[in-house]
Amino acid sequence: MSWVSLSRMLKDRGGNFAMTTALLLPITIGVGGMAVDLTNVMQEKSNLQSVADAATLAAASKMSQDDISANEAKSVVENYLLGQYLAQMRQSGVTEQEIALAKAELLKNTSVEATVTATGGSSKAFDVKMTTTHSVPLNPLTRLIGPDSIPVTISSVAASAREGNAxxxxxxxxxxxxxxxxTTTVNPVKPTKTESYQEQVNSTCYDWRGRAYSCTTTVTKTRDVPNYVxxxxxxxxxxxxxxxxxxxxxxxxxxxxxxxxxxxxxxxxxxxxxxxxxxxxxxxxxxxxxxxxxxxxxxxxxxxxxxxxxxxxxxxxxxxxxxxxxxxxxxxxxxxxxxxxxxxxxxxxxxxxxxxxxxxxxxxxxxxxxxxxxxxxxxxxxxxxxxxxxxxxxxxxxxxxxxxxxxxxxxxxxxxxxxxxxxxxxxxxxxxxx
Known part of the structure; x- marks a missing residue:
């Protein structure tokens, strides 16, 4: 090949578009997948935050109202978080295997701290803090250029107080x-009671001559009925x-x-x-x-x-x-x-x-x-x-x-x-x- 022919081949740009497209196609697809996943991740974070807030509020409330211990408050948070968030996953069609993995991850990555502070006299302050991390899986398009999942971390802090004011x-x-x-509430100690009622029944009556004929008479009977409070x-x-x-x-x-x-x-x-x-x-x-x-x-x-x-x-x-x-x-x-x-x-x-x-x-x-x-x-x-x-x-x-x-x-x-x-x-x- 002559030097002139080689020079012309090197300067030729005719195949660059195809080559560039081949190189950039996975990146383009991945970027599109990221846009979808970004929305999903933000939604999952919002859902997790809402459940976490409800969990810490429930635990702080029970500490002040029901005198539960700090360890019991931690259990309230964990049980509420798992119960509510995993229920949401089930409703979205996630498999039981994925739910089991999510449960194990949440248990491993959730920390709860509950404290009681005396604030004077009989007044008390109760604080419940929780931090948890959950990995949100990404779709196959995003995985072409990045990780398989993104960790989402949220925190929630709830406080309650019992002032004990005069x-x-x-x-x-x-x-x-x-x-x-x-009321509409049946007495749990004695759910039924006996009542009397009147009922007409067929009977035999006699006229002044002693002749029998069919008639009805009223008799008193009893029956059990609900015993309402x-x-x-x-x-x-x-x-x-x-x-x-x-x-x-x-x-x-x-x-x-x-x-x-x-x-x-x-x-x-x-x-x-x-x-x-x-x-x-x-x-x-x-x-x-x-x-x-x-x-x-x-x-x-x-x-x-x-x-x-x-x-x-x-x-x-x-x-x-x-x-x-x-x-x-x-x-x-x-x-x-x-x-x-x-x-x-x-x-x-x-x-x-x-x-x-x-x-x-x-x-x-x-x-x-x-x-x-x-x-x-x-x-x-x-x-x-x-x-x-x-x-x-x-x-x-x-x-x-x-x-x-x-x-x-x-x-x-x-x-x-x-x-x-x-x-x-x-x-x-x-x-x-x-």
Missing amino acids: LSMYLVLDRSGSMAWD IKIEALKAAATMMFGELQKASAPDTTGTALREEAAKKLIRIGAVSYTHETQDEQKPAWGTTAAAKYVSDLPSVPTGGTDASGALAVGFADLISTNTTEATQHKAKGNPSFARFMVLMTDGEMTGNSSSWNRGIDDKVRTACANAKKDNITIFTVAFMAPDKGKDLLKACATNIDNYYESNDMAALVTAFGDIGRKAAKTATRLTN
Whole structure:
């Protein structure tokens, strides 16, 4: 080959496009795959962060509310994280083998730290910190130019506090006739009861001459029917739950009801009054929960009467109003320089007075009583228990805010509501601090 021919061949660019394309094709495909994977990785990170936040919040909340230990809190985080995140993987169609690998990886790469810090008196702060890493697999296109997976690391920190502040509380409770009605909850101790009923049966009768003829007669029979818990008994159970939460807040590190009650006697004063269409005898505020608990326990098992909460609210307000120095003096003697004031108003009906019809005048009096208490900076919680709309509207207006209003349509919800009130009054709070 001549020098001229060789020179021409070297200068020829005709095959460069094909060669360049062949060289760059895997890179081009890989870049396209990366764009898809970047979206997937960010979504997986967001999903993992959401589950992690929920896990640490659940653990911090249980530490302050249920007195679980630091090790138990770690188990709560791990179990929640695995349960929720692996469930999401299953829903996305991931194989069980891949889920098993992800579970092992999360267990290996997850660290949890739970701590309890005394913040003065009976107040406690609870912190739960978690860090975890999960490898998100990449698609085959991306693997042409890079790794098989990308590790995603997230952290979550949740804190809760139980301040155990001093407080004075007044329970204003409905004990009208409708509180004798059934709830939808079957009594777990005695699930059935025997009731009598009348039934018409075929029989033989005789006329004045002694001649027989067919007739029907009424006979009394018995049958077993569901034994539902009545409303007043549900209320007693709910109040017990609230008293327990207040005791826990007073002595979070103490086991045993008796010891917690002794601690509560230094921080908590509770009074109670009940009402029908008439205001009933009250239990004046007393240290601890014992006196109020007995008052609630002694409410009649078969309540009677109409509904008028205005007088009972006036009784509670008179004891808690800021111009009455009794509560302040009592707390000062126990070494409590300040204290919070609460009222809990509960009804299962609407304001009827001694009748079966709603009474606007009584309804207005209750609204005014609630407004006066709120003006005096008394915090009001309200609970509408299987109540009609007018009762719900009234209690929404009476509550200090919407978070302090509860609608309970069964016994379980009522118990939960009163427990939540106890925790809120004791200022137990849980939040993310990421």
